[in-house]
Amino acid sequence: KNEVEQSPQNLTAQEGEFITINCSYSVGISALHWLQQHPGGGIVSLFMLSSGKKKHGRLIATINIQEKHSSLHITASHPRDSAVYICAVLDTDKLIFGTGTRLQVFP
């Protein structure tokens, strides 16, 4: 079993829908990253958080340290949000990555 589990593995949505991607982890962490990987391969950092909630535009990330769980929400989804979303947790100085959630948003 991976130390970082993401669900779902694949997700399809209609434009405008509210999206939730989940990340659960089994190790003690000091921070959690949400990353976005576009079809070309490049990865962009969306959020780094260690508690509570962060918002950037239509993206919201939350973390519950006690439950070892984080969620990434996308409001009013758009086809350009289609990408792989990767959760990574910081265990001491080591980053442990999930396998990603592939999101496709159709017009």
Place this chain on the structure above:
Amino acid sequence: ETGVTQTPRHLVMGMTNKKSLKCEQHLGHNAMYWYKQSAKKPLELMFVYSLEERVENNSVPSRFSPECPNSSHLFLHLHTLQPEDSALYLCASSQGPDNTGELFFGEGSRLTVL
């Protein structure tokens, strides 16, 4: 544009070839990384350099040889690779090597070994 540039973006090589991947960062960061991403697997850290010194080598086979001539450039030299080495190789940089800051990734170099 993340400030981290990788070349080439695509590379096809035979098992007896020698090639190199290049990474350049324009962010003034002190740490640079090579990651390997295989299909349906999490990113795997290969090497970490901090101030041009290798600080981590994650049991990577010797057919992969990193080089960091200065804090802005990182190379991955490839020789006698195997087909299972086909993957996306991602370079990243950050302020420090301890992963406490934000990581900036390049677009990746997709390698196919025939």
